[in-house]
Amino acid sequence: MKLIDxxxxxxxxxxxxxxxxxxMRQAGGKAPHLAAMIVxxxxxxxxYVAAKVKACEVVGFQSSEFRFEEDxxxxxxxxxxxxxxxxxxxxxxxxxLPLPKHISExxxxxxxxxxxxVDGFHPMNVGKMVASLxxxxxxxxxxxxxxxxxxxxxxxxxxxxxxxxxxxVGTPMSVLMSRKSAYGDCTVTLCHSRTKxxxxxxxxxxxxxxxxxxxxxxxxxxxxxxAVIIDVGIHRVKSDKTKSGWKLLGDVNFDExxxxxxxxxxxxxxxxxxxxxxxxxxxxxxxxxxxx
Ligand code: GUN
Numbered sequence: 001m002k003l004i005d006x007x008x009x010x011x012x013x014x015x016x017x018x019x020x021x022x023x024m025r026q027a028g029g030k031a032p033h034l035a036a037m038i039v040x041x042x043x044x045x046x047x048y049v050a051a052k053v054k055a056c057e058v059v060g061f062q063s064s065e066f067r068f069e070e071d072x073x074x075x076x077x078x079x080x081x082x083x084x085x086x087x088x089x090x091x092x093x094x095x096x097l098p099l100p101k102h103i104s105e106x107x108x109x110x111x112x113x114x115x116x117x118v119d120g121f122h123p124m125n126v127g128k129m130v131a132s133l134x135x136x137x138x139x140x141x142x143x144x145x146x147x148x149x150x151x152x153x154x155x156x157x158x159x160x161x162x163x164x165x166x167x168x169v170g171t172p173m174s175v176l177m178s179r180k181s182a183y184g185d186c187t188v189t190l191c192h193s194r195t196k197x198x199x200x201x202x203x204x205x206x207x208x209x210x211x212x213x214x215x216x217x218x219x220x221x222x223x224x225x226x227a228v229i230i231d232v233g234i235h236r237v238k239s240d241k242t243k244s245g246w247k248l249l250g251d252v253n254f255d256e257x258x259x260x261x262x263x264x265x266x267x268x269x270x271x272x273x274x275x276x277x278x279x280x281x282x283x284x285x286x287x288x289x290x291x292x
Contacts, residue, residue, distance in 0.1 A: 001258050002151075004230075004265045006143075009150050010273035014059050017280050021060040024287075032287035033062040034118065034279075035084055037095040039077065039103070040070035045096045052094070055276045061283060064090065074103045078111045085113040092118035092283040115292035118282035121168070129172060132179050134291050136282040141173040143274025144209065144230055145183050153207075153228055153263060160186035161202050163218070163251070164211035169232055173209055198222070210251040220256030229257055229264040232271050 021031055034056050038049050049065065056063035066080065077095075084093050093116045095108050109117075114124040120136035128135035137145075148155060160177045164170035170190060178188040186207065191198050193212075199222040202208050210218050211232035223229065233251025241247070250267030258264050265271050285291055 001261050002263045004147055004151055004263050004270055006147060006265060006270045006273045009147060010143075010277045012150075013146065013274075013277045014055070014280065017277075017284055018059040020284065025060070030089075030287075031060055031062050032092070032283045033064070033090050034092045034094070034283045035064045035066060035090045037066045037068070037077075037080070037093070039068045039072060039096075039099055042098070045098075049096050052276055052279060055280055056283075059280055061280065070100050072103075074107065077103060077108065081108065081111045085111075085116060090116070091286040092116050092279075094119050094279070115289075116286060118279060118286055120172075120282065126172070130175055136285065136291060137176070137278065138168055138172045139275040139278035139282075140169045140211075140232060140271065141176050142278040142281070144173065144232075144271060145176055146278070147230070147265070147271070147274060148207075148228075149183055151263060155183060155207065156185035158186050158206035159189070159204055160207040160209065161189045161191060161205035162209045162211070163191050163198065163202070164213070164232070165190055165192040166211065169211040170209075173211065177207070177209075212251050214251055215249050216251070216253040218252040218257055220253065220260060223257055223260050225260050226262045227260065229261045230271060231265050231267050234267055234272060 025031060036049050036052055038045055053063045053065060068077065084090055093112055097105060099105050099108060109121045112122055114122045117125050118136050120138040125135045129137060162170050162174045174188045174190040177184045177186045189201055191201055202222045203224050205227055207228040208223060209230040213233060215235040229252055231250035231252040235249045236246050237249055238245060239247040248268050
């Protein structure tokens with residue numbers, strides 16, 4: 001069994017991005033600039049946005065945070081997005097989700113200019129991804145593809161089972177793994193909450209990508225010997241064995257599955273660190289105007 005070290009790979013990619021930013025600056029250009037909007041004071045969103053801003057600093061990007069109170073109206077938020085769309089000094093814009101209930105996430109996402117949508121959530125960019133056209137790929141699936149590539153894991157002709165059909169992970173993941181024009185070329189099965197006999201399906205898989213949001217869902221009896229296991233889940237649970245009193249678990253029962261796997265991502269330190277790196281990669285593409 002080989003552990004896929006997302007922390008190490010994410011640091012390597014960050015160094016590559018930092019080197020490119022340095023080159024851009026030496027050539028007289030400006031550093032890429034990411035804007036992040038956050039509405040309200042959700043703890044997890046605060047943590048994610050802080051991590052994104054920090055990552056920008058590490059690679060030499062400029063970043064701007066736009067903070068709004070929970071009671072901002074949808075019209076006001078959309079107006080601010082339109083302002084940033086028009087601001088040539090900003091290359092990429094993300095609006096941290098979830099948003100308060102009175103604001104439509106769909107309308108927010110559709111208001112972001114597709115060329116600045118470095119989350120890859122705008123329907124225009126989702127469409128381009130499905131059509132295998134160059135675009136900003138959603139962060140988590142793109143990070144997983146980067147891990148598979150850097151560990152030289154063969155995917156062509158393999159059976160890949162994706163568990164979970166969310167817009168931001170499962171669905172785009174299934175598209176990327178099945179397509180021909182980029183990395184992938186797998187035969188993909190997408191399972192979700194209505195799928196019957198998931199274990200029978202995952203036992204046929206050469207690659208299992210688990211993004212269900214269910215703690216330790218994938219157990220040892222559900223995987224075949226030698227499978228590649230990618231765990232997107234993250235759950236904080238109480239533990240009397242750690243100093244903090246908490247530990248993190250994934251969607252995979254690591255102790256049961258790891259001995260059977262050829263490669264496996266740990267939680268933490270697997271997929272998680274790669275997602276922010278993908279956002280940086282997209283922001284770099286936006287700054288270089290390589291997509292639009
Ligand atoms: N909330 C959870 N994941 C994400 C993400 O990738 N981007 C944004 N904007 N919000 C999120």
